[in-house]
Amino acid sequence: MKKIHRRSLLAASAFAALAPRARAAEPVTLTVWSWLPNLQVELDMCTAANPGLKFQLTNAGQAGPEYAKLRTALKAGTGAPDIVQLELDMVRSFAQVRGLADLAQLGMADMSAQYVPYTWQEVTEGRRINALPWDSGPMGQIYREDIAKAHGFEPPRTWDEFADAAKALRKTSPDTYLTNATFSDGGWVTGLLWQAGWRPFQVDGDHLTIRIKSDATQRFAAYWQKLIDARAVDTSAGFTTDWYQSLARGRYAIWLTAAWGPVFLSQFAQSSAGKWRAALLPQWNAAAPSNGNYGGSALAITATSQHKQEAATAIRWLLGQSAPARAFASKQFLFPVLDSLLKDQSFLDTPYPFFGGQAANQVFAKASSQVGTDFQWSPFNDYFVAQIGNECGAVASSGGSLEGAFDTLQARVVRFARQQGFTVAT
Amino acid sequence: MDTTATIPHPPRSRAMQWPGPRSAxxxxxxxxxxxxxxxxxxxxxxxxxxxxxxxxxxxxxxxxxLQNYIDVLGDTNFWSGIAHMALFGLFQVPVMLALALAIAIMLDRGTIWFRNAFRLAFFVPYAVPSVVATLIWGYLYGPSFGPFTQAAHALGIPAPDFLSSHWMLASLANVVTWEYVGYNMIILYSALQAVPAELSEAAVMDGASPWQIALRVKVPSIRGAIVLTLIFSVIGTLQLFNEPQLLHAISPSVIGDHYTPNVYAYALAFTDQQYNYSAAVSFVLGAVIAVISYLFMLGTREGGTS
Structure with missing residues (x-):
């Protein structure tokens, strides 16, 4: 299955009438699972550029529901798509169950230099390439400029300033919170801890070093515990009807979110359009800025695919060429992972009316460059993220110690990893 | 009733004479x-x-x-789910069945106007898929902008947080009751319709009040149907899944991944990838349900209505 296609395709088509079963004459139809709206647009572009490639697109659900189906199909050995969308943090978990093809063996090793380094780190293990990065979520804050003006605060540059502003706002305006801390969202907690220098896993094959409890969690826990105890921040769940309304109606002044946040917000908070601005995440140390990632996804080729080479051609084109990358950024508003696009002036200068004409991409492009590059995900990420959400969420809703939650997590995850047959160091 | 003795049994041989091949x-x-x-x-x-x-x-x-089974027996997450559901069922099932019975009796008395319309109205919630029902109630429960909260604000009283850990079981019970009262009512109503009118007439002749007829004549006559709804409800309670799973999205920090035994089994299989352990949890849950159902059958058998 090496590079026989384009050439032999022409030759074979001459005989197609005589030999109707000649396989090379048939365009290959690749099955794709993705939850990205309107992906068909870019897939059609890909078919136009590569006439031998056709696509059958299925939305198998966003994240969790898709993973459940993918796991079932991989276990069964049939039914999995050729190409599948995975969140960046889940790539290693699917590689662990040997569900993904090694893209290095499909000639993708030369792609590494094109991508933002931390996203490349998320999809690779040593020389092995498990997926190609598609979009990312460097963190930042988006805030209501009108509320900030009315209460006389600037978007906080440090976490100290953030805490002061949170307490001050509670005093002057009982109906408004500076922010809602969604501790039941393990991905959100992870992104903020990533910024604080948290590196919970070092993965070396089936050998894991697990340091969930660390200086980073201690600092993080002590900081947020004070704000929770003082009721200076709300701690409701995110992505609920109530939460959408709270953002749209100005009950929260700041949303600590990622690069996909601005467009996501504009979909349900149109009533507050024009009042929002984007800014960098508050820093622990303003002199040495750092950042974390929250969300983002990748495209992988499944190990069970019968058309790996063709699928490789497809994702190399979709995620490596500038035309589809621009389409993803401008039509679906995926935050780019291609270095070239992040430095592109027309991308950077795009004004967003929702943000009062601010060129929000500039903020998040800078945020992207500040993300720590050596973060590693565990090979059982859905378990891990769910446990963070459970433990931290319970503290946020029912009281208790946030620091204690990380003690519990450390012990529980180590026990789980050992049960799963990993050798674990702490 | 000795009248049954006079009805002749059909001759046994008729079953043997049934034509057609044995494979039919x-x-x-x-x-x-x-x-x-x-x-x-x-x-x-x-x-x-x-x-x-x-x-x-x-x-x-x-x-x-059997190691998985031994682990389940000592798994506090599993048993806390069972305990949650026991507490839930202790309050929810009697309330729901009492409501269903009361409505069924009212409809059965026939003194009510628009009887069919009412019967349909009570049954409609059951026709709403539980997923949709939970989404509706999840919106109504909203702690900041839900209608209840808005109403409380308008009246100047503090709004209860229906999704907090204190209220969650009651909020869930309310959703489940809303969904299944109509279903149980229909079963009980059909049973009431089958109660011979002579019994009520005789009771009226004896000077019984409508209350006495309802409680002393009708309810005992449909004992079997009541036991049936009771057992269905107990089984349904222990298997509760849709409602807590959906409210989990709205209030994830209150409904953890082991709030009910089925939610736990689901999380084990599809989040933690412990399919084997999840299967063991499901079997133990099945055994617990079988034992509890059997005990209920035993406990309600005396009287002979079976």
């Missing part, structure tokens, strides 16, 4: 048996086999005998 019953039963085997027996057997193994991410698969 098997043929007629085949569609059911095939589906039954495919969708019940085979999956159950497969789950049973799964539960005897342990498949790990790094260590591969190995036979573990």
């Amino acid at each position: 019953p098997i043929l007629l039963l085949a569609p059911f048996l095939v589906l039954f085997a495919c969708f019940l027996i085979v999956p159950l057997a497969y789950a049973l086999v799964l539960s005897l193994f342990r498949d790990t991410l790094a260590g591969g698969t190995s036979f573990s005998g």
Whole structure:
């Protein structure tokens, strides 16, 4: 299955009438699972550029529901798509169950230099390439400029300033919170801890070093515990009807979110359009800025695919060429992972009316460059993220110690990893 | 009732004389048996086999005998789910069945206007899929902008947070009651309709009040139907899944991944990838339900209505 296609395709088509079963004459139809709206647009572009490639697109659900189906199909050995969308943090978990093809063996090793380094780190293990990065979520804050003006605060540059502003706002305006801390969202907690220098896993094959409890969690826990105890921040769940309304109606002044946040917000908070601005995440140390990632996804080729080479051609084109990358950024508003696009002036200068004409991409492009590059995900990420959400969420809703939650997590995850047959160091 | 003694039994030989080949019953039963085997027996057997193994991410698969079951018996997450549901059922089931019975009796008395319209209205919630029902209630419960909260604000009283850990079981019970009162009402109503009118007439002749007729004549006559709804409700309670799973999205920090035994089994299989252990949890849950149902049957059998 090496590079026989384009050439032999022409030759074979001459005989197609005589030999109707000649396989090379048939365009290959690749099955794709993705939850990205309107992906068909870019897939059609890909078919136009590569006439031998056709696509059958299925939305198998966003994240969790898709993973459940993918796991079932991989276990069964049939039914999995050729190409599948995975969140960046889940790539290693699917590689662990040997569900993904090694893209290095499909000639993708030369792609590494094109991508933002931390996203490349998320999809690779040593020389092995498990997926190609598609979009990312460097963190930042988006805030209501009108509320900030009315209460006389600037978007906080440090976490100290953030805490002061949170307490001050509670005093002057009982109906408004500076922010809602969604501790039941393990991905959100992870992104903020990533910024604080948290590196919970070092993965070396089936050998894991697990340091969930660390200086980073201690600092993080002590900081947020004070704000929770003082009721200076709300701690409701995110992505609920109530939460959408709270953002749209100005009950929260700041949303600590990622690069996909601005467009996501504009979909349900149109009533507050024009009042929002984007800014960098508050820093622990303003002199040495750092950042974390929250969300983002990748495209992988499944190990069970019968058309790996063709699928490789497809994702190399979709995620490596500038035309589809621009389409993803401008039509679906995926935050780019291609270095070239992040430095592109027309991308950077795009004004967003929702943000009062601010060129929000500039903020998040800078945020992207500040993300720590050596973060590693565990090979059982859905378990891990769910446990963070459970433990931290319970503290946020029912009281208790946030620091204690990380003690519990450390012990529980180590026990789980050992049960799963990993050798674990702490 | 000695009248039954005078009805002659059909001659036994008639069953033997039934024409047609012996294979006919098997043929007629085949569609059911095939589906039954495919969708019940085979999956159950497969789950049973799964539960005897342990498949790990790094260590591969190995036979573990009954170890998974031993682990479930000592798993506090599992038993806390059962305890949650026991507490839930202790309050929710009697309230729901009492409501269903009261409505059924009212409709059965016939003194109510628009009887069919009411009967339909009470039954409609059951026709709403539980997923949709939970989404509706989840919106109504909203702690900042839900209608209840808005109303409380308008009246200047503090709004209860229906999704907090204190209220969650009651909020869930309310959703489940809303969904299933109509269903149980229909079963009880049908049973009431089958109660011979002579019994009520005789009671009226004896000077019984409508209350006495309802409680002393009708309710005892439909005892079997009440026991049936009770057992269905107990089983349904222990298997509760849709409602807590959806409210989990709205209030994830209150409804953890082991709020009910089925939610726990689901999280084990589809989040933690512990399919084998999840299968064992499901079997133990099945056993718990079987034991509790059997105890209920025993407890309600005296009186002989069976």
